[in-house]
Amino acid sequence: MKKWVFRLLAGIFGAITRLRNTWYDRGILSSTHVTKPFTLVVGNLAVGGTGKSPLVTYLISHWKFSGTFGILSRGYGRKSSGFRWVDVDSNASTVGDEPLAYKRQFADLPVAVCENRLKGIEEMKDLDAIILDDAFQHRALKADLNLVCTTFSKPFFSDKLLPLGRLRESTDGIKRAHALIVNRCPDVLSEAQKEPFLQFDLPVFFTKVGYGVPVGNSAKNISTWHLFAGIADPLPFFKAAKKFGDILNQETYADHYAFQQADYQYWEHVAANLHPSVGILTTHKDYVRMEEHVGSYPALQSRLFYLPMQMEFLDQETEFWAWLTSLVPLNLKK
Structure with a gap:
């Protein structure tokens, strides 16, 4: 009985999200593209756990372009609303845990939260580029680039719509992506293991997770x-x-x-x-x-x-940055 109910709810949810996407695709609902700043979305098709945050952190750490850039997030889980700048001494309850973690790691980087991404971008318009964390389903914005994350062990194309599975929308949503980032891979992948991810006519990049050592007062004597x-x-x-x-x-x-x-x-x-x-x-x-x-x-x-954790490319880091560089505007290229 429970599974039947979930199937019914997944069908209803799928119909609603398909209709919404169709209206955006046909222009019935408006989708706005801003010419400045350059907008790069890091998102996914599933609910959480796909490696978005490590990818955002990696992009910040290795950003190779000129001009100013920052991060815009909705600040999931915060008790506040509207646009807010994130400070190093902000509270997670006010700005969300992920934006605060970014700010604590990169104190000089502009980080802001706003559930309305277009309003947030307007407040950050003096920047040359913005990385938007978890905005792939925010279709009121037509971003310059969409990086979609999935994981090697739980790929989106093997998943099902909520609540039967973890998908926020159907797998057709991958058509809006500009590249697929496959996270949490084993250290070595065979061509056969890569093949299922190459079916979408997109650039595909494979990454793994690297962990540091415990951070705190002193972990030397803890076993x-x-x-x-x-x-x-x-x-x-x-x-x-x-x-x-x-x-x-x-x-x-x-x-x-x-x-x-x-x-x-x-x-x-x-x-x-x-x-x-x-x-x-x-x-x-x-x-x-x-x-x-x-x-x-x-x-x-x-x-x-x-x-602490970090994202690492298996073997395509140079290719990734060459691909990204080919798509950013001239004013960002050094």
Whole structure:
């Protein structure tokens, strides 16, 4: 019975999103292209967990073009609304965890949030380029470039529409993309493993995840960990954490989970009773969300660490930047 209901809801959802896309494609609903700044969307077809944030971080870190650029996000999970600039000392509850994480990593970079992307772009019009995080379904904007993310283990073309699966729209949406970024790949891929991703007549680039070492007060003497994560796909994080010692337990929260007082009290109790060789490890996004209140919980603050991660190309990094350079406007080329 439950599966039948999900199929019905997925059918209704699919009909609504197809109609919406058709209206945009035919001009019944207007889609605006801005000539300045240059707009690059990093998005996906599925709900969360496709590697958008690592790709945005990679683009910021390796940006090869002239002029000024910044990031615009809707600030998912924030309790505020409208346009806001993100400051280093902003709170995740006000601007969202991902925009705040970007700002903490790149303090001099303009980062803003706005659920209305066109309004946000207007506020940031003095920049030469904007990376729009998670705006592929924001069709009121016709971006200059759309980079669509998927994962090697859960490709969008093997998924189903919500709520049967994780798709926000049908796989036909890939036709609006300019390139497909396949994230979280194994270190080595055969041509046969790559082939299913090459069926869409798009440039395709394959990447993997690299993890750093735990960041916190001092992880030198810690050999055992409690783990928790409130992200869409925590399994890669849990797997990577095993490299840094034994795992006592691992707990999962919803994606972008807003930690409650009871959660802080629970982890404070855990931290207060830890052996000196035991720490608490989470993801960078979760760490950023907790920073607003963790100062009130001294034991937790002293034992809490996060595991940094980064995106790496398997073997096409030079080709990716050559492709991107060929498509940016002349005023951005050095």
